[in-house]
Amino acid sequence: MDERALKELELRDVAALYGLVDAPHPVVALAAEAAPRPIHAPANPVVASMPSAAPTVARVIPSDWEALKVAVRECTACGLCRQRKQAVFGVGNEAAPWLFVGEGPGADEDEQGEPFVGQAGKLLDGMLAAIGIARGREAYIANVVKCRPPGNRTPTPEEAAACAPFLDAQVDHIKPRVIVALGKTAAARLLNTDASLGSLRGRVHDYRGTPLIVTYHPAYLLRTLPDKAKAWEDLLFARRELAKRAAPA
Numbered sequence: 001m002d003e004r005a006l007k008e009l010e011l012r013d014v015a016a017l018y019g020l021v022d023a024p025h026p027v028v029a030l031a032a033e034a035a036p037r038p039i040h041a042p043a044n045p046v047v048a049s050m051p052s053a054a055p056t057v058a059r060v061i062p063s064d065w066e067a068l069k070v071a072v073r074e075c076t077a078c079g080l081c082r083q084r085k086q087a088v089f090g091v092g093n094e095a096a097p098w099l100f101v102g103e104g105p106g107a108d109e110d111e112q113g114e115p116f117v118g119q120a121g122k123l124l125d126g127m128l129a130a131i132g133i134a135r136g137r138e139a140y141i142a143n144v145v146k147c148r149p150p151g152n153r154t155p156t157p158e159e160a161a162a163c164a165p166f167l168d169a170q171v172d173h174i175k176p177r178v179i180v181a182l183g184k185t186a187a188a189r190l191l192n193t194d195a196s197l198g199s200l201r202g203r204v205h206d207y208r209g210t211p212l213i214v215t216y217h218p219a220y221l222l223r224t225l226p227d228k229a230k231a232w233e234d235l236l237f238a239r240r241e242l243a244k245r246a247a248p249a
């Protein structure tokens, strides 16, 4: 990422603080270490139950990636299906070392069928580029819910629970080396907690055996510019964690 782009994202000063500008990109080597891995063989399909607030209906969640996409596209397991233009499955390298999990599609995402395509998406891409990550290469990006909540409201716990088997199947398939939860909704869903985002930052959590780091949602950062520096710290922390785990014993 060049200095002009960093400046536009107001990340230039932060990047300089960490010595990430005026020098060859330190993460390029990391990105090379974290080269895409072979695609995993499908595991057994998962049978999921609807959340307790809804009638209990067993659903078969396909483990095959393409079948999973079809299942999401056709899903009517919660009320969010009613107003969506399309379900937004996710985007990126399905064998990526990094998995970023956001909240749910907004208007742009609902229109285009891809997560994080508006201003928040540009900010996320810029921050990822600053540490040598591209969404189509080293990262996969998905959301807690695959259909747009009306008015971009926060998904309810019931909606997040109804969609959980899809996200879990994505994690099982991608087998990321690190997961980054973007915002409180993602952290709450993946860690099953209602703790504040601030209290969850700066620690390595565990999501079914995969290290998980919590940071701010890019849409929040657009409204709260001073916290961009904290999000940057979180990404560097996640990168160090991934490097530690990728290093030979």
Ligand code: SF4
Pocket (backbone or CB within 6 Å): 072, 075, 076, 077, 078, 079, 080, 081, 087, 145, 146, 147, 159, 162, 163
């Ligand atoms: S949000 Fe998830 S569970 Fe609800 S209808 Fe969409 S795909 Fe199905």
